[in-house]
Amino acid sequence: MLADVLIVKAKVKYWLEALLDKVEVIVPKFTGTLIEYAPFRRGEEVMLEFKTPVLSPKIFFFPKSERILKYQKRKSAVNVIPAPVETRGRVIFGVKPCDAKALLLLDKQLLRVGAPDPYYQAHRSRTTLVGLGTSQPFETEFSTSVGSSPFGEEGLDMLFYDLGKEFYVKVLTDKGKRLLDDNFTPAEEFHRKTAEEIKARAEAKASYSLNLERWQKYSPLEIFNLPYWSEVYLTCIECGACTFACPTSSNFRIVDVETGSEGERYRVWDAPTFERFAETSAGYNPRLTLKERFRDWVLEKFLFFPLEHKDINCTGCGRCIEVCPVKIDFRKVVGNVRFE
Amino acid sequence: MNELRMILQREARRLMEAGQVDVVIGYARGPYAWTTAPFFAFNKNDCIHLTVSSFCTQNLSVYLPKVEGRVAIIAKPCDVRTIIELIQDNQVRRENVKILSFRCPGMLNPKVLEEKGVSPDQAGTVSSKDYPEALYDWCRVCIHREPPDADLKGEPRFLFEKTDYPMPADPTTLADRLEKKTPAERLNFWMGEFARCIRCKACMHSCPVYYGGGDQFDSIEGATGENQPAENFKIVLSFVHSLAGKCTECGACESACPVRIPLLALHIPMYRKMQQRYGGYEPGLSYDEVSPLLKAEPMPQIVEGG
């Protein structure tokens, strides 16, 4: 068991500034319109209490556009240079526990045995995740109903509990232990108890039930063929906001960008709700209608992914509902499935 | 706004019962505080969920071309104007649509209200009468608060007297503030904004009169890594400019943006320029007048400073 420690809130800034000498530090910031994760610079104040940012830390591991390779064409020959993988150490402070769990789910998709995505893998191994228990979740958060929690520890290296004047810090891995310095002081039993109370209170708050156990009684094909799916998609306008904001979605396309005789190949985000998502270059589209694409989006997370990985591909962060331009309530879409 | 909600519900129910429409497209309460969500009522009992508040920022006419049969639609005046555009473009037939509209008090930004300490419980009743400073930019400059066409019958055609909703004292918008900056500063501002863009196409898909569907973002040009802000800006700018003479400043695109890029600060100057150059043309005010950009007439003289 790794020792638990305390840090006074005012000292968090100094701790992060000291870390800057060794690693890159990412913190949540208010950038005028939104709260976003962005690089921390010396002398800046650190937000210690904030609403869940709209874009999850996924953007640091699976960015919206990642360079895969560079190529140079010389007459008929082509020279291919793989994009280098990043190795510099990095600390992300203020990760929401459900977003850390989301990274574990992304691991299952992007770190497939035998064919791991090298860029994602590099970003994962160079990053230490410092979690901050969710004190201000989205109103739409339902993490407890999909097996994660506002104070979950899965995937995190450290977890901060807000005790008012100070943070109670659970050090969860060796990677996290390496970040400790003299800004931290040992914690008492009393602190641990308070932290546990905070956790219990937060979990009770985010208790929305998706009734997922009802799904067990039906075969995947039965669920797939329910007439229900032709009712729920109606207001969807087929943008990709939900997929892109989702911390566990990993759909992408590969595109080349050419300038003269040189060019680069990128891996860019794609969304299953887009019309062209599954269309082959010959023009055949297996999911021609929005109904099919919307159903595929939902079932991929709650039916097909669990069949493959024994885990729901959702952490209940509530971002999909928050960003949806037409405010489709995915809790209801999933929770109110009519089995008839 | 309670009274308005009751009247709209009653009218929707009446149309359903009379068998005049197959579906009513309206707003229902959204999944969390302040929000409303588009809602399709297929029978008269569903009509009870219909609501209207100062937070109905979506433009429901985006669904009209997709829905079959006879439709009743709850539309703000700016949405009615896009319906007229759709009818002009042969996307919708007038006889299939019953327009339930009202004199619009303008839509409010919940963020400003929250800062003022207004509780979300008041979402159903609060209006621009109480908090004119919370009006969105596009409602701030809106002078068409009465729908150009509507089918609401049996009740006063427009539900509120004009004096009820005074124009905001300070009608300056982000677009005006940007206008005062130098081009370099403006570009810098937009680069910062579009660095956030995630290419989700929500702006394009929420626009009823944009038929492109956002394929530019799928194209090779839209995919570069390093020039992302510039590429995003270029693509969204092409979207904005293709709406010249069609955009009614309904604000659906901006309120759809998950990363809150202030798109209307691009639309508003374009709208003004269209007016200046083409004799005050404003889209969607009548069925007969089409966009001057669609007329095969010689270009008017471009006035200096236009």
Place this chain on the structure above:
Amino acid sequence: MGTQKANVYIPDLAVVEDIRVENPYTRTYALRFLDPLLARSFEFLPAQGAMISVFGYGEDSCFFSSSPSSRGKVEVTLPVSRGVSTALTMLEKGNMVGLRAPIGNGLPLEEMRRKRIYLIGHDSGLIPLRSLANYAVDNPTEFERIVVMGSFEEDTQLIFLSELLGVWPGHSIFDVRVFCEHILSPREGIRPGGIGELFDAVEPAPSNSYAVVSGPVPFMRDVVSHLIDRDFRDAQILLLLNRKLNCGFGICGGCKIGDRYLCLTGPVFNMAELRKLPPEF
């Protein structure tokens, strides 16, 4: 392939050695890997595919159309459609492309040994079937009989003419039937008719046989119902599905059907497997 590549996104370079025009819309490219070691050791199965890249235009999936037994050189055939396949037509001999291969599961050659194989393909659906047919030309003892059932919309779309009318019928284990819905210029060996006529002419029998079906979805549906009418069991019907591939190793989700990835456990599915998957086929 065994060994894991350091970076799964990086294609291996290959030189275009030959370009053969099959019909106005379809070309076959003979490719040789630049790396001589890889060129010698590269193995694949019939109905496996590759991600082919033309630098500057991106990547697209394609099927190998040559026999796996011809070492050192691989052939891919692509109908011209959007993007990469159009860019390919601009290439000349000696130009370079990228290949990420092999992708997919391929046909179960072990199980198909000493069986009668019906290769049923429509238009460009014949591309992956050519790979198996040519494999059978090289290894005639492997199979009891190969029945090629080619179906075309129009005779301008005929592909692999020299094989369909020359090479394959010349072998004792082959039986080749080609039907066209619309014939503009009649020639020997091409008969008028669709799937119905094709089945009447061949009369496939289920005992000790496999049917490999490839083509557009409506065609495959028709063929499957014909085969089931003729008492073929689900496990004997192998279908080659066509989906959009982006990554080719089970991440992007473009090719996903239910919980199966076409690039990992496809493109060959037998009918029994497909019945358990969402009816998107």
